[in-house]
Amino acid sequence: MRRPFLWISTGFSLGIVTEKYWNIPFSWLECGLLAGIVLLWFLRGKRCFLALFVLLMGFSGVLWARLDAYVPVNAVQNFAGIERVSLKGVVDSLPEIKTRGKRKTVSFVLSVNSITKKENGRRKIFKVKGNVQTCLLQSSVVPKVGDTLRIFGELSIPKQVLNPGEFDYRSFLAQQNIQALFQAIGHKSVSVVRVGPRFLPARVLAEIRRSLAALINKLYTVPEAAILKALVLGLRSDVASEVRSQFMKTGTIHLLAISGLNITMIAGTFYLMFLFSGFGYRKTAFLTILIVIVYVGLAGAGIPVQRAGCASILVLSGALLGRPANLLNALCFAIFVLLLWNPKSFWNIGFQLSFLCVFSLMLVLPLISRFNAGTLSLGSSLSVLFGTFPIVLYHFNIFSPISIFANLAAIPLFDAALFSTLFALIFSGVPFLNLLLIKMSSWILGIGLFWVQYLSTWRWGYWFLERPSLGLLTGYYASMGMILFFHKKAFHGKRFLMTCLIGCWISFSVIFFIKSEGKEFELTMLASGRNQIVCARFSNEAYWLLNTGRSFPSDQGEWLIAPFLRNQGIQRLEGILFSDLSKKHTGGLLPVLRDFPARYLLCPASSLYGPDEFHKNLRQLGRKARNFQQGDEVLMGKEKIRIVAESEKGAALLIQSGPWRILFISQWDPGLFRELLREHEDADEVHAVFLPALGNGIPVEAQDWVEQVRPLLIVFPDLQQELMTYFASRHVPCLALRYTGALCFRKNGPRLELASFLKGPLGVYSYL
16 A cells, blocks of 8 residues: 555544444444454455555544543542542643732643542542543642642533534543543642652653743733744643634634644744754754654643654654655654554644644645646635535534635744744843844744734624534545545546535535525523623524623633524624613623624613723723613514513613513512512413522512413523422422523424523423
């Protein structure tokens, strides 16, 4: 075989995919693998040998993925629970320190080897294994890689996703073989049992990485240092959310992650330096391999870095052994090594985009571009766009045609910034040269950031689209793969077949941009902790948002609302309506308006909560909000939002579509419920009520309102036993968003359907 790793990685990858979506009995796999190995010996040299070999690699991929998914009895996640426990383990990653006000957080990965917990009043020690994402709050201890710690705190399983489009943190950690979270509070909860070996390679690399990050912070301004640490060291935690949004909109987000371009620049630069210094080809290749290995460690060894490192090492090994390198074979070797090390890497976004980018440049670029200076850059951007936009749509719900032009200037600018920054760090002790390199890298970086920021303001340059189905993705890449496979083959009927394949590929491409029918009323209550957030779509296709969530400790506007709106393919909002001006309901306004322009902003004039901070945020955006009062209505054709009650602490909003009435109550305020009682005298029945989290008990006025109104369904953010008991005693069904996930009320003809994000369809309202 000319490219053995092409077929090895293809079969192995297909096996991993098969394991995820089909449950094949182990006995079938075992018998098939044994019989196939025997049959493979007799079929060597035959045409069917390759097909059987790929099939056997597929069987191997299924078995390897199943073995990787096996959870042993002593796995650390099996000990997660409510009780506080004590963990003992070794620090396995460079600790990251974040400070926000008086809150200090130290986070790192801990490789656990024992756990101490109480059973029947006695402390017992259990031998365990596994990696835990550890977070130390207000800790005076900042450990180093290799240190053995004993930590006392709470061990938990990562929370599952509760809303469409929300970042799946549990899956993200699982792809890195991290299955549990651990949180400890205070300096007394952490102790260093043993300091790690001073010359442990991982410790040395981590300390060099920490020192370089500190040096970058010293040499550059804060915004520049954040970007440069991402470019040089792969440390992206300090990059501002607004900057990340600009890179995402312009399709240049890959520049903030160390990838093949970075590794290629490092390897190529040092290869030429050693070669011009008089070293032979083999010594040059050997020294460059060592530098690539060291830089992969300094860059954090993320999946794109591992891929580029493996491919570079294989190519350099060819030069070391005096054999010509095959780039496609080297790339497939990197795929196989990474999947052999961790099969879950296949589902990592970075893994998918990293390899698709390189495959596109190697296979698609020769079809659409001639190799000259005028067309190569444009052809590269087009080929990467064709190869990656379906995966980007699936994970991020964004399509950026502006990326074709953005990358033309952004890639050389940020590569030049990386190159000059590296030499600024190397020559940091040389006064004049150091200053020159710092100024040069700052100037180049400033131009690149201005270019990205400028293009991100072009509203036509990016579109938010709905997540495509897996079937559509399969059809797109299958048709593209067949086009690439058959275009060099010579056979009868090739023109007809290629025409059909290209037609299929174009058809699949067009379907990505066709939005599903959505002219009926739809209301979604988002699961957002103890806060209330609602998104409503009316039959005139106008979208309204009720509240924007909090900004601390996590920004719900950025991490919850914006991903949900992108997931729905929403480009802009008709308006945002605030039930009150508390921080928990207005904190996420800035990131929401940054990505989704809103025509109207409505807020209560009588709210007691923080109007100064709210209007300060509006002044930053150059916006003003209109005030509403009890009795006001927002009309959306035949549908409407009506403010049925208002008090100093909050408001009650009635959302009505035809006969269907959904009530939103923002506070357990007696005055608010008294107004609701007066409004209800001649009102129709209420189909669902969204209540806030309970504070100091159910007011008497609220109990009277429930007795009179008798709503058909009660929804509240969290599961609170007092509320559950109260409504159960009055035979009123109730749901908690913490356990159902986002709840969607969708009008379907004469019916109003209710569906849960986690549980699926829950029921139907209808009038016979």
